Amino acid sequence: MNNSEKQKGLIYIIPSPIGGTPPLEVLPISIKKVIDQLNHFIVENEKIGRRFIKKITPNKNQEELIISTLNKFTSKEDLSSYLEPCLSGVSIGILSDSGCPGIADPGAEIISLAHKFGVKVKPLIGPSSIILAMMSSGMNGQNFSFNGYLPIDDKNRTKAILKYQRISLKENQTQIFIETPYRSDKLFIEMLKVLDANTLLCIACDLSLNTEFIKTLPIAIWKKKKIILNKRPCIFIIQGAF
Missing domain, CATH: 3.40.1010.10 (Tetrapyrrole methylase, N-terminal domain)
Structure with missing residues (x-):
């Protein structure tokens, strides 16, 4: 040039x-x-x-x-x-x-x-699903990390989820993930299996749409709910808690 x-x-x-x-x-x-x-x-x-x-x-x-x-x-x-x-x-x-x-x-x-x-x-000013989800999560907005997509491989994905939970606990740092919509339910189910009962999880789906869904709950409470994300675009946010 x-x-x-x-x-x-x-x-x-x-x-x-x-x-x-x-x-x-x-x-x-x-x-x-x-x-x-x-x-x-x-x-x-x-x-x-x-x-x-x-x-x-x-x-x-x-x-x-x-x-x-x-x-x-x-x-x-x-x-x-x-x-x-x-x-x-x-x-x-x-x-x-x-x-x-x-x-x-x-x-x-x-x-x-x-x-x-x-x-x-x-x-120029405009919407970011990551920022909108973080704003709505009620988690630490002074110290957070966006981690993009988790590994597709089951074993590596589990390791990554647990690693980010450890970081969140140690650093008081909110951890943000995204996932391809057709894998959202699979990621949600795995988080319920491997995250600590006290860890907070925010799921933010269909942001800015009439079907928008945003909720933050401990894993122990999420396990009692029947949630099907059904290929909706979602942001997942976790915050470790003792």
Whole structure:
């Protein structure tokens, strides 16, 4: 890339809804104003990205949009080329399929490159299921750790759950996990089996939707309840307790 001294464009980090809620019910009007100004976008999935843009700005000409995809198949060479408009003075918006780019979603790589090449990064306000769940859990919000996905292998997953419980007890640190929706019930059942009776578990499902469910209880109480998550997107949060 030719990093010239001319005025660079910005890279806007644009959140999107975390459920099927209409975008303008959960996103500030400032996001619409930004999208109105942009024609270059980096998205996780082009079809989903275009649909989101159309919902926010229905009169925007889709044929004028220049869309680049950012996912696990994106090469380092492609990543570098994605910033070319910014280096030429043209601003770009980055979108993930749901929530905030760069937080448990693609985006960090291109944002890191933006810093490297002196491109100003402008994050916009919007929903994050991780933060919403943490806010609603009643657990320690001064010291918490987001651990992403737990291992798929049963043995390694059990080890990870117990390790994070130990850390939580030792450091008074809240531990946050996510799981693929179709494995949510399996993870919940395993947590009931291996976590201590006093450990607090928060389950936050379908955040921002009409079917939203958020509850924090000790494992001993969870064991008495019949809960089926049924492939719903969930955030799991634990806090060790003596």
